[in-house]
Amino acid sequence: MVWPLLAAILCRGGDDLWKPAGAWEISASLSEGYSHYDATELNEVLRLMEQLTRETAGLNPYSVSGFDGHPATMARLSVRRGPWTASLETEFWTQSFAQTDVPFDLGDNQRTTAITCADIVGQNLQGLAGCMQAKEDFTFLPVTLQLSWMPQWTPWLRAGAGYAAGVLGGSASLELSTTYYGQGAAAPDRIRFDIVPDPQVNPVQKFFAEAEWTPLKWLGVETRGGWRISRVGGFTLRNPRGSSQVFDAAFQNPSAGDQLWIRWPVSAPDQRSLWIGSRDSALANSSRYGHQLVQGNFDGWFAALSLEFRWGFP
Amino acid sequence: MGVPVKIVRLLPFSVVLGLAACGSSPDILPSTQVVRASPVVCMDGARADRVLAATWNMAIGFDVTDLLFLNPDSVRAIHDRAEKIHTDALGTLPRLRVRLMAQEIARTGPEIVGLQETMHMVWNGVLVADFLDTLMSDLRSLGAEYTLYTSTLNEATLHIPDTTGGSDSIVFEFHEGNAFLVSPRWTVAGSGTVHYRDVIPVDLLGLKTVTDRAAQWVQLQDTSGFRLEVWNTHLEVLDAQAIGQAGEFALFSDSLRAVQLNAGFKPSGRLFLGDINSQPGSIASDIFLQAHWNDSWDSTRFGSGPTYGSGSLRDSTRVLTERLDRILDQGGCAVDTAFVHGNTAVATDSGPLFPSDHGVVVAKLRYGIRL
Numbered sequence: 001m002v003w004p005l006l007a008a009i010l011c012r013g014g015d016d017l018w019k020p021a022g023a024w025e026i027s028a029s030l031s032e033g034y035s036h037y038d039a040t041e042l043n044e045v046l047r048l049m050e051q052l053t054r055e056t057a058g059l060n061p062y063s064v065s066g067f068d069g070h071p072a073t074m075a076r077l078s079v080r081r082g083p084w085t086a087s088l089e090t091e092f093w094t095q096s097f098a099q100t101d102v103p104f105d106l107g108d109n110q111r112t113t114a115i116t117c118a119d120i121v122g123q124n125l126q127g128l129a130g131c132m133q134a135k136e137d138f139t140f141l142p143v144t145l146q147l148s149w150m151p152q153w154t155p156w157l158r159a160g161a162g163y164a165a166g167v168l169g170g171s172a173s174l175e176l177s178t179t180y181y182g183q184g185a186a187a188p189d190r191i192r193f194d195i196v197p198d199p200q201v202n203p204v205q206k207f208f209a210e211a212e213w214t215p216l217k218w219l220g221v222e223t224r225g226g227w228r229i230s231r232v233g234g235f236t237l238r239n240p241r242g243s244s245q246v247f248d249a250a251f252q253n254p255s256a257g258d259q260l261w262i263r264w265p266v267s268a269p270d271q272r273s274l275w276i277g278s279r280d281s282a283l284a285n286s287s288r289y290g291h292q293l294v295q296g297n298f299d300g301w302f303a304a305l306s307l308e309f310r311w312g313f314p
Numbered sequence: 315m316g317v318p319v320k321i322v323r324l325l326p327f328s329v330v331l332g333l334a335a336c337g338s339s340p341d342i343l344p345s346t347q348v349v350r351a352s353p354v355v356c357m358d359g360a361r362a363d364r365v366l367a368a369t370w371n372m373a374i375g376f377d378v379t380d381l382l383f384l385n386p387d388s389v390r391a392i393h394d395r396a397e398k399i400h401t402d403a404l405g406t407l408p409r410l411r412v413r414l415m416a417q418e419i420a421r422t423g424p425e426i427v428g429l430q431e432t433m434h435m436v437w438n439g440v441l442v443a444d445f446l447d448t449l450m451s452d453l454r455s456l457g458a459e460y461t462l463y464t465s466t467l468n469e470a471t472l473h474i475p476d477t478t479g480g481s482d483s484i485v486f487e488f489h490e491g492n493a494f495l496v497s498p499r500w501t502v503a504g505s506g507t508v509h510y511r512d513v514i515p516v517d518l519l520g521l522k523t524v525t526d527r528a529a530q531w532v533q534l535q536d537t538s539g540f541r542l543e544v545w546n547t548h549l550e551v552l553d554a555q556a557i558g559q560a561g562e563f564a565l566f567s568d569s570l571r572a573v574q575l576n577a578g579f580k581p582s583g584r585l586f587l588g589d590i591n592s593q594p595g596s597i598a599s600d601i602f603l604q605a606h607w608n609d610s611w612d613s614t615r616f617g618s619g620p621t622y623g624s625g626s627l628r629d630s631t632r633v634l635t636e637r638l639d640r641i642l643d644q645g646g647c648a649v650d651t652a653f654v655h656g657n658t659a660v661a662t663d664s665g666p667l668f669p670s671d672h673g674v675v676v677a678k679l680r681y682g683i684r685l
Contacts, residue, residue: 052554184391233341253515253522265561266345267568268601273554279343285511286346288562293341 017083017151024313025080029222033304035093036069037228041294043067044262048274052250070095074304076146083151089164093140098133104246105129120181130180130246140170142204142230156214164206168230168298171196171238178246191244197296198234198259204298205229212308220308225301232296235260237276251276260294350568351575353606354584354645357682362647363540364680368424369587369639370656371548371672372415372445373627374433374490375406378551393477396484400437406627407664408433408443414660414669416452419495422655422676423458426534427495428546428587432464436487446493453495460495465507465530465546467491470523492530492546500534503541503579507531508566512558514550525550529563529588531570533579540683543571543581547588549598556591560598564605583645583681589622589672591638599640607642610677613649621654621673630659630666634673641677652677 043066070093078087101117117131148162175192208226215221237258248254254276263275266288275282275291282291376399419427429449435442450462469489476483496502509528516525529547545567549556571584586607592598594609603609611619620634634657641652657673659666 184388184394186391187388248522249515252513252524265558265565265601266348267564267605268557268561271557271561271597271601273558282343286343287348288345288511288565289558290345291343293343295341 020082020084022082025310026313027078027080027220027308027310029074029076029078029306029308031074031076031222031224031304031306033072033074033224033302034069035072035091035228035298035300035302037298037300038068040297041262041292042296044272045260045274045294048262048272052274069300072302072304074306076306078146078308083149083160085146085148085150085162087146087148087164089144089146089166091142093138093142093170095138097136097138099135100133102132102134103129104132123181129182130178130185132246133177135175136172138170138172140168140232142166142168142228144204144206146206148208148210150210150212152214157211158214158220159209159211161207161209164204164208166204167201168204168232169197169201171200172235176244176247178244180245186245189242189244191240191242191247193240193256194238195235195260196238197232198236202230202232206302208302217312218310220310222306222308223304224306225303228298228300228302230298232298233293235294235296261291262294263289263291265289348565348569349572350565351572354571354581356645356647357582357684358647360682360684362680363538363582363683364650364678365426365540365542365585366422366424366676366678367426367428367544367585367587367641368419368422368674368676369428369430369546369589369641370415370419370674371430371589371622371639371670372432372449373406373411373670373672374403374431375408375411375443375627376402389475390477393474393482393484396472396474396486400435400442400486403433403435403442407662407667408445409448410662410664410667411627411669412443412445412448413452414662414667415656415674416449416456416458418656418669418674419449420453420456420458422674423497424495424676425497425499426532426542426544426585426587427460428530428544429493429495430546430548430589431490432493433490434488436485438485459498461498461502463494463496463502463505463530463532465492465528467526467528469526492528492548494530494532494544494546496532496534499536500542501536503533503535504574505530505532508570510550510555510559510562512550512555512562514552514555527555527559529567531567533574533581538683539582540681541579541581542583542585542681543574543579544585544587547586547590549588549590549592551591553592553596553598556596556598557601560590560592560601564601568605580684581645582683583643583679585679586640586642586644589639593636593638602640602642607644608646608649610641610643610646610649610652610679611637611675614652614677619652619654619675620657621675622671624671627668627671628659628665632659632668639672639675641675641679643679643681645681646679647682648680650678650680 073092076087076089078085103117120129144164144166146164150158150160152158172195177190179188180186206228210224212220212222258276261275264272432445434444466489472486474484507528507530514525531545534542549559619637621639622636623634625632654673656669
């Protein structure tokens with residue numbers, strides 16, 4: 001039933017539906033939308049971070065809620081002839097996270113209640129304590145070449161579908177500043193480093209359906225939705241600047257080139273934990289631990305609304 | 315005839331769709347295949363024999379967190395922290411504590427003892443404590459004969475420069491570790507140490523290093539043919555590392571057993587003595603149970619059986635609150651008894667004093683003997 005119906009629709013327009021004929025059209029558009037994904041492993045990393053703070057000395061217990069997408073801005077340049085449009089599109093995935101005033105107290109490492117930095121400053125501390133400020137910036141740019149088929153069904157409506165292929169590149173950066181308290185405590189320290197996917201450029205593909213309202217010759221309003229396939233793997237520490245005792249203690253003196261892994265004891269595979277180290281170290285420990293390189297799985301749906309400005313050429 | 319042609323034109327697009335759906339698989343480094351022996355089970359119906367075993371954490375006497383988060387550039391800060399460690403260790407009266415431990419061991423008479431935190435500390439050439447040397451001397455004087463098997467860990471000699479232009483430089487020698495006391499009943503057929511890989515990075519008074527933790531093992535046999543594989547360990551104080559180390563132990567102890575079986579050592583049973591720094595019901599504790607190690611305390615007692623408490627060792631009101639120390643078995647047929655001693659302060663010339671911040675856990679276990 002479906003195929004004959006589809007075939008009938010497609011055949012009604014004859015060659016006009018398929019031939020790249022007629023005037024050329026150039027357009028530029030700007031979109032705002034939302035990109036959804038599961039990011040299963042990155043969310044597991046967040047849960048394991050929560051577990052690590054629970055199992056480590058005196059950090060505030062907290063619960064993570066995870067994340068499953070973010071607002072996305074897109075810019076696109078297109079050339080259209082007949083029903084066919086070729087485009088170059090850039091998305092801007094940028095976001096900043098900050099955790100301010102995160103206290104820890106080694107003298108109270110069984111604590112199940114939260115404290116603040118103000119609670120430990122100026123106290124007669126039994127052990128060593130500190131206060132951390134953490135900031136993460138996240139910038140990824142998927143750049144795709146797109147081909148879409150979108151006939152002009154009525155004078156005011158275009159609709160169709162398309163495919164995009166390209167690359168996803170970018171990095172995140174983390175800055176951790178710590179002030180230590182207690183007798184003989186370390187001087188304040190700060191570390192900043194980049195977290196870069198390895199490989200740094202990864203493939204991205206998109207399939208989408210779109211509809212454009214064309215009330216004016218030079219302006220359209222387009223809505224687009226679809227599915228994206230993209231994975232970013234091998235998050236690697238690069239360009240460390242400064243140092244941090246608390247970071248070194250939590251992650252066993254990580255160094256540039258180390259990667260983010262989830263690992264588990266061979267005898268207890270359900271006990272997964274976060275680990276930062278080199279592939280060589282992971283292989284050296286493989287008689288006791290299994291390792292999984294953390295990947296960012298950004299497969300998921302997206303939806304966007306855009307304003308499109310057009311210029312026609314006969 | 316136009317319709318089929320146009321559908322055919324769509325096919326390449328479908329192929330692209332299909333190919334794109336094939337995502338890359340996760341990058342997993344599988345663990346190396348390790349040959350492991352299956353658990354030892356009770357030789358029920360065979361000739362039975364018993365062993366009286368004990369485990370005791372001797373307590374180094376200072377807070378290990380004093381080693382962390384020091385200003386590595388401040389000699390004054392390092393100096394002060396070293397002084398505090400020295401003062402705290404001296405303040406727990408280590409010489410007297412070791413004597414109390416020796417008296418308890420001599421009185422109870424275990425045939426195998428696992429010791430942890432076996433400290434040796436020398437401050438500017440002056441011996442502050444050598445737990446094992448002193449313990450062996452005291453045991454001999456009490457008529458208790460034991461052979462000592464040591465596993466030295468966290469060995470360091472720190473040279474802390476002068477801070478006043480005078481003469482307050484410090485040379486601080488330290489190590490601790492695990493040790494077995496083996497009674498004359500046994501001949502030791504083999505012994506060794508396996509180090510853990512999940513450890514904690516520390517700035518040891520300004521020196522960047524990692525903690526050194528290990529599991530020590532001995533193979534015991536007596537003249538009747540009773541053979542026992544015994545482990546002694548002390549897991550990290552932080553849960554994250556304790557869980558990893560428990561997992562490592564479950565693996566390497568079984569793989570070593572496989573090697574020893576091939577070499578001809580077939581134990582009647584296995585015994586675990588140690589401080590696992592984890593309470594019953596915790597993940598690390600459960601990893602041992604899942605690896606078929608039975609908790610001798612649970613087999614015989616109903617109480618919570620605390621073995622560790624915080625507070626001053628010279629405070630007679632101090633109580634033990636957490637069960638961190640274990641005697642576990644594999645292949646045991648029954649546990650006759652288990653108890654904790656050293657959990658009350660002893661009156662000494664220097665006032666009330668606990669032998670350690672841990673009590674000694676003792677258990678009598680029955681094994682079937684392979685004939």
